[in-house]
Amino acid sequence: MAETYVIGHKNPDTDSICSAITYSHFLKLNGREVKPARVGEINSETKFVLEKFGYEKPELIEDGTRKRFILVDHNEEGQRVSGDYEILEIIDHHKFDFSSSNPIFILNKPIGSTCTIIAEMFFENELDIPKDIAGLLLSGILSDTVIFKSPTTTEKDKEIAERLNKIADLNLVEHGKEMKKKGAEIEGVSMKELILRDSKEYDFNGKKVCIGQLELVDTEEFLTRKEKIFETMKSIKEEKSYDSLVFAVTDVMKEGSTLFCLGEEENVGKAFETDLSSGKAYLEGVMSRKKQIVPALEKVF
Ligand SMILES: [Mn+2]
Numbered sequence: 560m561a562e563t564y565v566i567g568h569k570n571p572d573t574d575s576i577c578s579a580i581t582y583s584h585f586l587k588l589n590g591r592e593v594k595p596a597r598v599g600e601i602n603s604e605t606k607f608v609l610e611k612f613g614y615e616k617p618e619l620i621e622d623g624t625r626k627r628f629i630l631v632d633h634n635e636e637g638q639r640v641s642g643d644y645e646i647l648e649i650i651d652h653h654k655f656d657f658s659s660s661n662p663i664f665i666l667n668k669p670i671g672s673t674c675t676i677i678a679e680m681f682f683e684n685e686l687d688i689p690k691d692i693a694g695l696l697l698s699g700i701l702s703d704t705v706i707f708k709s710p711t712t713t714e715k716d717k718e719i720a721e722r723l724n725k726i727a728d729l730n731l732v733e734h735g736k737e738m739k740k741k742g743a744e745i746e747g748v749s750m751k752e753l754i755l756r757d758s759k760e761y762d763f764n765g766k767k768v769c770i771g772q773l774e775l776v777d778t779e780e781f782l783t784r785k786e787k788i789f790e791t792m793k794s795i796k797e798e799k800s801y802d803s804l805v806f807a808v809t810d811v812m813k814e815g816s817t818l819f820c821l822g823e824e825e826n827v828g829k830a831f832e833t834d835l836s837s838g839k840a841y842l843e844g845v846m847s848r849k850k851q852i853v854p855a856l857e858k859v860f
Contacts, residue, residue, distance in 0.1 A: 564596035568633035577699035578631035604742025632673040671716035674699030693727035706735035750791040763860035766802040830855040
């Protein structure tokens, strides 16, 4: 029998990796034989979280052929591992674009993180949550909700975090800030990696659009590298033949993003009712790719 893996999306983030590990733990407690996996290299925020709670990074899978997968934190084809494989289950909190020829278990909720959904499953099934698993679940929640500041945050995320923290006993704001600072380490990292590190590809009505996001506690210094940003975006756009490459530099404290855009500037500008002819604009209050950037772009394309 082919092996079954719990796997997150390409360019894995903390929610994706922590979901894969914690949901594997949940399934094992229910007698299922599964292993956590990842599709790409983990980022520095996730590395810090795994080290803090004593976990190794999950197994890397580059081609999924002949394997069986439980997808966490993603569902669309563009974000999945490549290959020819079977999907058994999906646990997610993203917009849905998936079809299957046979019935499968799908749990999709419009809440702040996949880790919130998984934590709820532990609580509903009255399963014991070890302290380190609670720490991973909280890290996924804090990462995706940007310490509860992102507009994707719901009361459910806060309530579940509070329950988890009775076990994990962390200073949530401090832990969240420390995570974000580790994740925002940009010294010695190439501009290409900064643009693509947290990026996702979308198909908007036949247009291939890539949206990268960099969350920083303070963006001022980084934004002085504007020339380098555009130059690097240009080479990425050509290399990957994107119709449009969008790069959001999000200021966690100011709660807004500077949007860089190459290709389809008019459409992208229209989405945010702003002028993007210079390729750059500041968007007050825009922090979430999923809840704000993607839906706005979908509408105009
Ligand atoms: Mn997520």
